[in-house]
Amino acid sequence: MEFNDNKAIYLQITDLFFDEILMKKWNNGDRIPSVRELAINIEVNPNTVMRTYNYLQEKGIVFNKRGIGYFLADDAYKATLNLRKEEFIQQELPQIFKTMNLLDIKLKDLEILYNEHINKK
Amino acid sequence: MIKIEELEFYYKRKSELFQHLNVDLNEGKVYGILGHNGAGKTTLLKLIAGLLFPKSGKCSVNGFVPKERNPYFLQEIFYIPEEFEFPSTTIAKYIKTHSGFYPKFDMNIMDDLLNEFELSVSRKIHNLSFGQKKKLLIAFAVSTNCKILLMDEPTNGLDIPSKSKFRKVIASYFNDDRLFIISTHQVRDLDNILDTIIVIEKGEVIFNQTIEEIQNTLSFQKVKNLSEMDHVLFSEKEFGGFSVLAESKDFGETKIDIELLYKAINSNKETINEAFKNEHNN
Numbered sequence: 001m002e003f004n005d006n007k008a009i010y011l012q013i014t015d016l017f018f019d020e021i022l023m024k025k026w027n028n029g030d031r032i033p034s035v036r037e038l039a040i041n042i043e044v045n046p047n048t049v050m051r052t053y054n055y056l057q058e059k060g061i062v063f064n065k066r067g068i069g070y071f072l073a074d075d076a077y078k079a080t081l082n083l084r085k086e087e088f089i090q091q092e093l094p095q096i097f098k099t100m101n102l103l104d105i106k107l108k109d110l111e112i113l114y115n116e117h118i119n120k121k
Numbered sequence: 122m123i124k125i126e127e128l129e130f131y132y133k134r135k136s137e138l139f140q141h142l143n144v145d146l147n148e149g150k151v152y153g154i155l156g157h158n159g160a161g162k163t164t165l166l167k168l169i170a171g172l173l174f175p176k177s178g179k180c181s182v183n184g185f186v187p188k189e190r191n192p193y194f195l196q197e198i199f200y201i202p203e204e205f206e207f208p209s210t211t212i213a214k215y216i217k218t219h220s221g222f223y224p225k226f227d228m229n230i231m232d233d234l235l236n237e238f239e240l241s242v243s244r245k246i247h248n249l250s251f252g253q254k255k256k257l258l259i260a261f262a263v264s265t266n267c268k269i270l271l272m273d274e275p276t277n278g279l280d281i282p283s284k285s286k287f288r289k290v291i292a293s294y295f296n297d298d299r300l301f302i303i304s305t306h307q308v309r310d311l312d313n314i315l316d317t318i319i320v321i322e323k324g325e326v327i328f329n330q331t332i333e334e335i336q337n338t339l340s341f342q343k344v345k346n347l348s349e350m351d352h353v354l355f356s357e358k359e360f361g362g363f364s365v366l367a368e369s370k371d372f373g374e375t376k377i378d379i380e381l382l383y384k385a386i387n388s389n390k391e392t393i394n395e396a397f398k399n400e401h402n403n
Contacts, residue, residue: 006343008336008374009313036293043288044313045151046295048332 009044010051017056021072021080030072032062059083122148122269122300123169128178130161130168138164139324142178148268149297150331153315154304155383160321162304163203166271169302170200183268196223199262203273207254213242216261225266230294234260237286252278259287263294272303276310288314308379318379320386327390330397332377338400339393340372341365341381354392355385368396 005012020026035053039046053070056062061076061083073079100110123146130139138161146152156162167173168180171187171194180187185194207215212235220226235242238256246254255278262270276284291314295301305311318335320328330338344350345362352368364378366385386393 006341006375008376011374012376039292040289042313043285043292045316045332046292047149047316048313051333 010048010055013038013042013044013049013052014055017052017061018080018084021061021076022084024077026072026076028072028074028076032070032072034069122146122183124179124181125168126179128168128180129176130164130173131176137324139175142324142326144319144326144329146300146302148300150317151291151295151301151303151315152317152319153308153311153379154302154319154321155306155308155379156304156321157387161324162321163273165321166200166273166302166304169269170198170271171195172200196225197267198269198271199223199265199267200271201255201258201262201273201275203277205254205258207246207257209245209247211242212240212244212246212257215246215257216242219261220265223265223267227264227266230266231260231264234263234290237290238283252280252283255279256283259290263290268299270299270301272301274305274307275303276305276307284310308383312377312379315379318382320383320390322387322390328386328394334397334400335377335382336369336374338369338397339377339382340367340369341375341378342367342372354396355381355388357381357384366393368399 005015007015017026017032026032033041035046035049038044039049042049053062053064057064059079060073061079062070063073064070099105123144125142125144128139128142129137130142131137142165154162154165164173168175169182169187171182171190174188183194183197185191187194210218216228216231220228220231235257238253238260240249240253240257240260246257249257255275259272259275262272276287279287288311291301303311303315315332317331318328319326339354342350342365343359343362344365347353347356347363347365350365350367353365354368355366356363364381366378366381369375382393
């Protein structure tokens with residue numbers, strides 16, 4: 001795994017989880033890799049991966065069955081969706097608005113581009 | 122697990138290397154030791170391993186005094202030097218004659234790692250390249266299941282896939298009961314595998330913080346103009362702007378750029394350490 005983002009590594013691993021969940025590769029209630037498995041796979045210190053798991057546990061997205069392993073919560077998808085939406089609105093959207101202002105792109109222009117994009121799919 | 126207090130060491134009396142070295146190292150951590158050439162990184166590893174003796178001061182490792190070289194101490198510590206000599210024999214014979222010193226030696230791990238590093242036990246060690254010998258030593262060291270593993274520039278001489286395998290090996294076999302110390306200049310090879318950064322300069326530990334503390338305290342940013350940012354502690358000009366080290370307050374947790382951190386500590390250790398004190402007091 002390449003870590004190009006400027007975010008802390010444990011948060012980049014969190015984003016990796018979010019992607020898997022939102023793309024429905026991992027579903028509610030699924031068993032997920034152990035801390036050790038993931039650490040080896042992405043060549044990161046297990047303590048760093050543990051931070052990701054603790055963070056996701058706090059957010060109610062994963063839970064630990066003692067002696068068995070980690071699982072996605074029953075409402076992991078919804079919780080992830082809400083969390084990512086909030087993040088998008090607070091962090092990514094202001095950047096987009098800033099660039100739109102700079103390039104003088106109006107909301108109407110954006111609407112046309114958005115519709116084109118949707119229709120292409 | 123390792124406690125060093127007021128340790129003094131010199132090779133020649135006139136040029137003291139360590140005068141008042143103080144440092145505590147605990148299990149459950151992978152320490153990265155950074156420092157200029159000649160700062161004393163290798164010497165520190167040798168003092169911990171009992172290969173050099175302090176002139177004065179205390180050095181306690183896993184409850185033992187390394188200088189006494191107690192067998193119970195030696196069976197729980199392994200030192201991978203930067204340069205090494207092997208006896209002229211095969212890998213199989215080397216394992217047979219040396220594994221006996223380590224009661225917890227695990228032949229299954231050794232087989233797995235030799236396989237991983239593409240080394241066959243029938244090979245004669247003196248026919249191996251430097252990198253292959255290093256891989257053999259790393260495989261052996263991990264298989265001993267020692268509590269303390271000291272590694273001096275372990276990624277030097279390793280090819281690109283082997284560096285990746287080395288990181289996987291550390292992630293696989295490191296646990297809460299073990300203490301790994303890696304001395305290195307190749308921070309890019311190892312940055313996600315370390316969880317505490319120690320910097321030595323002129324015989325003193327001038328920086329000792331965990332990755333978590335560093336993330337809470339410092340922010341690593343790239344900006345076009347320095348005027349865009351407040352709380353700048355250190356900056357370096359690069360193509361199209363600046364790499365900046367700032368107090369993290371307003372910027373969130375960022376990926377740590379160990380090279381930038383190292384340069385910042387070398388240019389102004391007081392300012393950097395002050396930031397950690399402030400963060401602690403908040």
